Amino acid sequence: MDIGGRLRAVRESRGMSQRDLAGRAGLTSSAISLIEQNKSSPSVASLKRLLDAIPMNLSEFFSVVEQDVVPKYFYAPDEYIELSPQDAGMGDGAARVSLRQLGDASRHALQVLHESYPPGADTGPELLSHDGEEAGIVVSGVIEVTVADQVRVLNPGDGYLFNSQLPHRFRNIGDVPCVVISACTPPTF
């Protein structure tokens, strides 16, 4: 939790001096100096004023991600990571569901999956996970989705978007596999 180092990096990347930033944020350069040396821990109110002056929001500020040494941006189908429905918190009825994940989610803020549900597949009520959000679009086939107390049958082109904390369930009620491309943030498994 190197708040000071992070603040200094952000400030310098904007080409501001401590006094510049102090002026815009309505603080003093002394305070910024102490914060950047981790000699004081700013109140949220003060940190927000600093970030407003940069500008950057608090959520961004705290979600620093390391960059790969040789960054990898592209993935062929056979490079996807196969996830087990179990790890994803799905029930026994989802044993044959294919979950293929783009890249290494543990190193990213965004998790994208290529999901294929065979006919009859049923995730069962999934365990609650993080505070993140989940969304997806149906590419082919038909799937019944339950979120909290709502049930809907989604056709190709339809989508869903909800808070991951809500109980949710996917069932392929058709007779052909259903392919869905989905995204979560932050990664939940």
Next chain:
Amino acid sequence: MDIGGRLRAVRESRGMSQRDLAGRAGLTSSAISLIEQNKSSPSVASLKRLLDAIPMNLSEFFSVVEQDVVPKYFYAPDEYIELSPQDAGMGDGAARVSLRQLGDASRHALQVLHESYPPGADTGPELLSHDGEEAGIVVSGVIEVTVADQVRVLNPGDGYLFNSQLPHRFRNIGDVPCVVISACTPPTF
């Protein structure tokens, strides 16, 4: 910036009392009471101790989105919001690109798009945006993607995943439209 209300909501969703949380976080319940009433603005150090005890990380804490009164989870194709390539920071070569967005991204942490690039479409080098990440999977057609100094041609099933701060560009170099389902976090336009 209702830090207090947010903290109270999170604490109560975990079924903790102020004293419970105080015990686990090494603070006192009085401090929590004042913070929840927005009568004091916690230092980042204190807030982190509180969130560690919940547990939740700072980034998640600050990326709060309002929940609809009657929450909407499902979207038909005609309910998608049509975005203009201009607003997305794309160049003139992308005028005919179709960008259809799931839900109202300004109220969510996750933005999912159904994108269709006609033959010859070219976004040009896109403007840098937030600190978030961008990812997607090609559904049909062929597209050339440039990220920083890397160029790749992606076929159906291929995907991409990179930090939104990197310069990036999409070009449909085939002779049929290319459909991509993409996700960003946090929403950038």
Next chain:
DNA sequence: TCGTTGCGTTCAGTATATTTGACGACCGGC
């Protein structure tokens, strides 16, 4: 060699966050 300008840091004093200890309100059991 100066004086000036701009940088980050330090220090004593002030404002504010946090603790300690107490209060009233509520609830279930007797």
Next chain:
DNA sequence: GCCGGTCGTCAAATATACTGAACGCAACGA
């Protein structure tokens, strides 16, 4: 009614963040 327990809040004391005025340093030009 009257407990014992738990809840959130409040008031005074203490710890800590922040201010305002210094300091030392390096770069630049007269």
